[in-house]
Amino acid sequence: MLEIRKLHARAGGNEILKGVDLAVGTGEVHAIMGPNGSGKSTLAGVLAGRGDYEVTEGSVTYQGLDLLGLDPEERAREGLFLAFQYPVEIPGVNNAYFLKAALNALRKHRGEPELDTMDFMALVRDRMKVLDIDPSLLNRPVNEGFSGGEKKRNEIFQMAVLEPKLAILDETDSGLDIDALKIVAHGVNSLRRPDRSIIVVTHYQRLLNYIVPDFVHVLSDGRIVRSGGKELALELEERGYGWIEDGEPVGGRA
Amino acid sequence: MTSNASAAASSVSHFEASYAAAAVQRASEPAWLRGVRARAASAFSRLGFPTTRDEDWRFTNIVPIAEGRFVPAEGGEAAAAEDCDRYLLPGLQGPVIVLVDGRFAPALSRLDGMPAGVEAGTLLEGDRAHRLQRHLTAHAPFDQRSFTSLNTALFPDAAIVEIAPGTIVEEPIQLLFLSSGREGTASFPRALVLAGEASQVRLVESYGSVGDGRAFTNAVTELVAGPGAVVELYRLQRESARAYHIGLTQIQVGRSANVSSHNAALGGLIARHDAVVVLADEGAESALNGVYLADGQALVDNHTEVDHAMPHGTSHELYKGILGGRARAVFNGRIRVRPDAQKTDAKQTNKTLLLSNEAQINTKPQLEIFANDVKCTHGATVGQISSDALFYLRARGIGLAEARRMLVRAFAGEVIGRMKLEPVRDLLDRLIAERLPDGAEEESLA
Numbered sequence: 143m144l145e146i147r148k149l150h151a152r153a154g155g156n157e158i159l160k161g162v163d164l165a166v167g168t169g170e171v172h173a174i175m176g177p178n179g180s181g182k183s184t185l186a187g188v189l190a191g192r193g194d195y196e197v198t199e200g201s202v203t204y205q206g207l208d209l210l211g212l213d214p215e216e217r218a219r220e221g222l223f224l225a226f227q228y229p230v231e232i233p234g235v236n237n238a239y240f241l242k243a244a245l246n247a248l249r250k251h252r253g254e255p256e257l258d259t260m261d262f263m264a265l266v267r268d269r270m271k272v273l274d275i276d277p278s279l280l281n282r283p284v285n286e287g288f289s290g291g292e293k294k295r296n297e298i299f300q301m302a303v304l305e306p307k308l309a310i311l312d313e314t315d316s317g318l319d320i321d322a323l324k325i326v327a328h329g330v331n332s333l334r335r336p337d338r339s340i341i342v343v344t345h346y347q348r349l350l351n352y353i354v355p356d357f358v359h360v361l362s363d364g365r366i367v368r369s370g371g372k373e374l375a376l377e378l379e380e381r382g383y384g385w386i387e388d389g390e391p392v393g394g395r396a
Numbered sequence: 397m398t399s400n401a402s403a404a405a406s407s408v409s410h411f412e413a414s415y416a417a418a419a420v421q422r423a424s425e426p427a428w429l430r431g432v433r434a435r436a437a438s439a440f441s442r443l444g445f446p447t448t449r450d451e452d453w454r455f456t457n458i459v460p461i462a463e464g465r466f467v468p469a470e471g472g473e474a475a476a477a478e479d480c481d482r483y484l485l486p487g488l489q490g491p492v493i494v495l496v497d498g499r500f501a502p503a504l505s506r507l508d509g510m511p512a513g514v515e516a517g518t519l520l521e522g523d524r525a526h527r528l529q530r531h532l533t534a535h536a537p538f539d540q541r542s543f544t545s546l547n548t549a550l551f552p553d554a555a556i557v558e559i560a561p562g563t564i565v566e567e568p569i570q571l572l573f574l575s576s577g578r579e580g581t582a583s584f585p586r587a588l589v590l591a592g593e594a595s596q597v598r599l600v601e602s603y604g605s606v607g608d609g610r611a612f613t614n615a616v617t618e619l620v621a622g623p624g625a626v627v628e629l630y631r632l633q634r635e636s637a638r639a640y641h642i643g644l645t646q647i648q649v650g651r652s653a654n655v656s657s658h659n660a661a662l663g664g665l666i667a668r669h670d671a672v673v674v675l676a677d678e679g680a681e682s683a684l685n686g687v688y689l690a691d692g693q694a695l696v697d698n699h700t701e702v703d704h705a706m707p708h709g710t711s712h713e714l715y716k717g718i719l720g721g722r723a724r725a726v727f728n729g730r731i732r733v734r735p736d737a738q739k740t741d742a743k744q745t746n747k748t749l750l751l752s753n754e755a756q757i758n759t760k761p762q763l764e765i766f767a768n769d770v771k772c773t774h775g776a777t778v779g780q781i782s783s784d785a786l787f788y789l790r791a792r793g794i795g796l797a798e799a800r801r802m803l804v805r806a807f808a809g810e811v812i813g814r815m816k817l818e819p820v821r822d823l824l825d826r827l828i829a830e831r832l833p834d835g836a837e838e839e840s841l842a
């Protein structure tokens with residue numbers, strides 16, 4: 143599904159990613175953990191095509207495509223989805239209108255007929271229930287005036303509607319109370335499928351109690367310094383990131 | 397005398413010649429109007445064209461107009477029904493008055509089936525000129541404003557709408573001012589709207605071009621809202637990209653009357669519009685909304701002036717601009733609160749979206765407050781499309797061009813949403829989506 147090799151990226155004149163190697167197979171759930179500032183969002187942003195970063199070295203292959211050569215919208219149309227750590231407020235753009243435009247852009251790319259408003263609303267109502275989303279959210283401008291929890295749920299709701307092949311969730315858990323966390327985790331779990339891969343980026347182990355990963359990686363100072371199974375997350379929770387940062391780096395995949 | 401000054405002087409005398417040539421037409425006009433025109437002509441001779449040394453024209457150089465040697469258009473068979481269809485709002489059944497180069501085009505107009513209490517037509521039809529003395533030319537100050545004096549001296553006819561007291565007009569009334577767009581011609585559209593006490597009416601004034609020659613439009617509209625009248629006036633300026641357009645909308649708002657003036661400036665190489673609202677009596681209320689769109693080398697200038705003359709007046713104003721290419725815009729919002737105008741509530745906002753690095757805006761509030769118990773706020777912002785928002789949309793699969801279009805429409809939507817007439821909202825949304833300024837497609841801000 144995804145193969146990242148020796149990825150180096152700069153932002154604002156600083157090297158943030160310093161040689162990331164990671165391979166994600168079809169249907170796998172990977173967790174990327176790491177201290178604040180270690181480059182987790184940078185990695186997610188580089189994968190989604192955010193313009194703030196300059197890739198200086200390395201390659202990313204996604205479903206046989208040179209991912210870094212694609213525009214952000216092309217990546218999305220190929221089935222890549224980023225749930226933003228900080229979803230963007232877009233005043234004046236209606237949430238339903240936006241999501242319908244996005245879905246139809248994807249469908250068009252896949253050679254499927256565009257959905258009309260009725261079919262779209264039917265699909266959306268169905269997905270909203272799973273995430274316990276207030277239907278009025280659809281008629282509000284994208285993320286504007288949403289609470290932190292509403293924004294995160296809206297991201298997963300979008301994921302449920304757009305049905306990506308590879309979803310990257312950037313700290314979708316942060317700022318959520320335990321009830322909201324459970325709803326979001328339930329939403330993500332309901333989207334787990336053998337042909338869909340998920341990368342869960344998180345600072346805390348807590349989310350991984352609900353979304354159980356196949357693999358856990360620790361990102362520190364722009365490198366993956368340790369990889370393991372789900373027990374690695376528990377170990378991190380107990381011993382803190384200091385333990386990793388002081389330890390011997392271990393690259394690559396578990 | 398500098399060469400510039402002498403060129404300006406010769407262009408003034410050029411229009412003086414036009415005035416002399418129109419003497420035949422004036423001969424049939426009532427004496428009061430002939431007198432007004434003579435005073436307007438001499439005011440124009442005295443004032444000349446404004447230059448960038450005039451504070452009100454500092455950023456708007458109209459030398460191409462002053463030295464353009466424009467000849468008043470003859471009118472005639474310059475427009476057809478298809479030309480009207482390009483500019484009239486679809487789906488409206490109400491009266492339509494079409495003036496081509498400032499002259500009435502009866503075949504293109506729709507004046508049958510006039511609703512009760514509505515008088516609509518033109519100055520030269522019937523004997524309107526005799527009974528309009530109190531209002532026609534009485535409000536737009538032709539002794540102070542150069543272009544207003546020029547229009548007042550030269551307008552060949554005028555669209556006149558009179559709403560009888562207490563009349564509620566259901567269907568919006570459309571005034572269409574077409575410029576033939578013939579190379580080197582000038583036209584002087586004129587309109588007067590009188591909304592009687594407690595009447596309600598919506599009017600749509602559209603300005604369009606038939607051809608796309610270098611043509612000059614100098615328009616003046618006077619609107620008088622009687623006590624308790626509720627009026628919505630939409631002004632949609634959509635002339636060609638080579639047109640020069642100078643316009644004044646002069647609005648008198650009576651006691652407890654409510655006037656909304658909505659102004660879209662979408663066309664012209666140089667387009668200047670002054671919206672002047674006089675809250676002439678107690679409890680008068682006004683909304684001023686504007687949207688302007690310019691690209692290429694165009695210059696769009698909006699000057700607004702709200703004159704709070706009496707207590708308990710309200711004025712809320714929002715102008716939003718979208719600029720691409722090397723376009724320039726000027727916004728100047730004057731709010732005057734006279735000593736008597738206690739309890740005034742005035743609010744003014746100007747926001748501009750720059751779609752290219754070469755586009756520019758000069759924005760300036762001008763508050764002149766002479767009363768102490770008032771609420772006056774103003775604010776201006778200038779920004780670009782948010783790269784975060786653009787990335788967010790693209791990350792969901794929406795292409796760059798469409799994402800930009802969505803964000804621009806959303807920006808304009810804030811002010812378009814304040815316009816109550818749905819066909820106007822639909823039209824403006826469509827025109828803006830269709831005509832995103834130069835460079836919007838290729839220049840990536842992501």
Ligand SMILES: Nc1ncnc2c1ncn2[C@@H]1O[C@H](COP(=O)(O)OP(=O)(O)O)[C@@H](O)[C@H]1O
Nearest residue numbers: 153154158177178179180181182183184185194
């Ligand atoms: N656009 C940017 N410009 C400059 N520095 C950035 C930018 N984005 C991130 N950084 C820096 O890169 C480092 C990693 O940030 P980030 O990827 O957000 O970390 P994490 O998500 O792991 O907390 C931080 O030091 C941050 O300040």
Ligand SMILES: [Mg+2]
Nearest residue numbers: 182183227313
């Ligand atoms: Mg982060």
